Amino acid sequence: MTTPRLPLPRRHERTRVAIDVTVNGVLNFVEGRITDLSEGGARIDGASMPARSRCEIHYGGQVVYAVVMWSEVDRMGVRFPYELTHGPLYNALDRARVAALIDPAQIFHGRRTVTFGRRGLN
Incomplete structure (x- = not known):
């Protein structure tokens, strides 16, 4: 009798993103959007x-090289054989993690100029 294997916890924290990418398979190029990203893998919507x-x-x-771990009609999950440590995709992940830490109200508050009234009269 064998005991069922429990799933291992993820080594990297997943971050929600919206990054348009091109996925190159063996025979074709497919446009997709990464919606979930970590140093170890990604979920790509719109490509399968x-x-x-x-x-x-x-x-x-x-x-970035990847192996498809699971696939559905309109999305797939990929694992990176080499973890993301640098480059544009890693930088996008880093920016998304920093943005997730900032309260949304503070983002807009910092960009607003100090004025009086609706027309900006001083």
Whole structure:
């Protein structure tokens, strides 16, 4: 009798993003959007390739290699054999994590000029 394997906890924190990318499979280029990203993998909506296939993710002049772990009709989850440590995709992940820490009201408050009234009269 074998005991069921429990899923291992994720090593990296996933972050919600919206990054348009091009995914290169064996025979085609597919446009997609990364909606969930970490140093170890991503979820790509709008693109689908067979599970266990290899692909390249093109973003900002960088190519990131990935393996499709699961696939549905309109989305897939990929794992990066080499963790993200630098480059445009890592920078986008870093920016998204910093933005998630800032309260949304503070983002707009910092950009507003100090004026009086609706027309900005001083």
